[in-house]
Amino acid sequence: MHPKSRNLSTSHINPRHRFIKKDLDVDLLFYNLRKGDISALSKAITLVESTAGGDSAFAKALLKKSLPHSGKSFRLGITGVPGVGKSTFIEALGIQLITADKKVAVLAIDPSSSQSRGSILGDKTRMEELVKSDKAFIRPSPAGATLGGVARKTREAIILCEAAGYDFIIVETVGVGQSETAVHSMTDFFLLLKLAGAGDDLQGIKRGIMEMADAIVINKADGDNESAAQRARREFQNAVHMLPVKSHQFLVRAFTCSAINSSGIEDIHEHLTDFESQTKESHHFQKRREQQELYWFHQTIEDRLKSDFYHKTDVVSRIKNLEQQILKREITAFDAADAILKQS
Amino acid sequence: MHPKSRNLSTSHINPRHRFIKKDLDVDLLFYNLRKGDISALSKAITLVESTAGGDSAFAKALLKKSLPHSGKSFRLGITGVPGVGKSTFIEALGIQLITADKKVAVLAIDPSSSQSRGSILGDKTRMEELVKSDKAFIRPSPAGATLGGVARKTREAIILCEAAGYDFIIVETVGVGQSETAVHSMTDFFLLLKLAGAGDDLQGIKRGIMEMADAIVINKADGDNESAAQRARREFQNAVHMLPVKSHQFLVRAFTCSAINSSGIEDIHEHLTDFESQTKESHHFQKRREQQELYWFHQTIEDRLKSDFYHKTDVVSRIKNLEQQILKREITAFDAADAILKQS
Structure with a gap:
């Protein structure tokens, strides 16, 4: 079947095919994006995710227009092994942020998902509440053979989300390969989500993660698990003292929370707000951003x-x-x- | 003055000039090196350190001959900030090794010393006893503009020392730039030397060093400092538990010692011996070596x-x-x- 005719007859095709037409109106797309139109943002991200040669001029033009309007969000990186409760945590934190009148975008980096096209965040129903809100935008991990490619697409998606008015961007990763380094290098604050016990406190930590973390959160601090979580929190807090002091001079803190009960989330939210205002005052915030760009x-x-x-x-x-x-x-x-x- | 005539008239010249003659006898140099002749080893290292184009063919030939006889030593990396007592520690450990019938070579990596030609180990009188022994060979840090260049020279010096029969090689660094990573990547065991208090327990730790260390030794555990050193040892031992488990599965231990009194050195020596025999049995030793080569x-x-x-x-x-x-x-x-x- 001729691809064009198929394009007209069905919508079950790769979304990027929609942009192979010459008449893509970048100005209109940008206009709608800036208005905060979610479908325009979706289209824009699909455009930059596309690796088709014909699209890259459009993507470049759109990014160039968006760039001056980018950079105003707070970018939060979250990592944790599967099962640690990342989606539940993001949902709980996201609800708090929306209540505080923030617009929240959730992106993901998962270079292992090139086959399945987004294994994390793919199942949006895991964030039931957040997905219903018109102040939240959730996007699964882009496809890509290399971490570099996936990271680039996510970085460009951040720019587009910011141009669309999202002022809190969450980038999550399951930590395949060097993906944590990538997320750490594109966010203002890097949060390590952990569980007490279950081998996750010792063996589960990958090299360098502890030193990257700006905070450690022990999730599932509820029921019988409460005291173990408190113990893990103290252990992590002690361990953090033995690591190099961060350039932002902001104390790396260990928290506990129960994302499913939304308990402990407020403290973490407050900590993030303090971090943002203090590092902006000390100019570390801007400096880290510039270092990341370079x-x-x-x-x-x-x-x-x-x-x-x-x-x-x-x-x-x-x-x-x-x-x-x-x-x-x-x-x-x-x-x-x-x-x-x-x-x- | 013509360099040649100067070459003949004085010995106050760059030692590498000696090799710009065409009649350098690589076979003879190698023969004497293999016999364990210290002056041949010195000459050989000067040859590979030389970056003069005319010498590199000789250097390559010598390294090629030496390579099959290399690899049989235990390579110990030591890092610590200036003032931590590295020279005293190396002297104390070196004496123990010599007493245990080992031949000990001490090399250094210090990319900051390109001007001064060897700021660490330059003053050999700091290892008075070791320098007197005919079983010890001490060589200051090679000159070089880049860490890569200095690291290469040190790696090649290791090969020559091993071919000359040295079975315990100590590579020390003050930890300028990425030099700790370089030393870690050319040794079988990486030892972090620390002091209790003096800011060295917290602020003094560079990113990644804790995770690289195979052991942490708190030096100057003597007199009034004894209890503080014990406390620091316990704190480090706890911190180590929070870091990723090493691929060699060998427990990262924290020790105290007083290098100046030679106390605590025996335990560390024993630990190194255990480490060598156990990692050789588990084949981790060989695997780490192969990974380092690649x-x-x-x-x-x-x-x-x-x-x-x-x-x-x-x-x-x-x-x-x-x-x-x-x-x-x-x-x-x-x-x-x-x-x-x-x-x-």
């Missing part, structure tokens, strides 16, 4: 230099050969690197 | 790709311009990266 600039350059190199003809097989020679002590790692760079 | 291979490739790119004409000034545009929200970090890569 981080993504240089990171993208370096990622591309690497991927261009590793995609050259024969490089992969020659690297495999050299690796074998290194492990057999026939060549030093440095001489092997010299050799492959000289030949490429 | 790490240096890929790291060198990536560093060179970056430095080649940043050294291209105009790249630095164009990057500065794009950075300004990013911070003014005229372009996204990603589009800026695309732009500079397309033009280069």
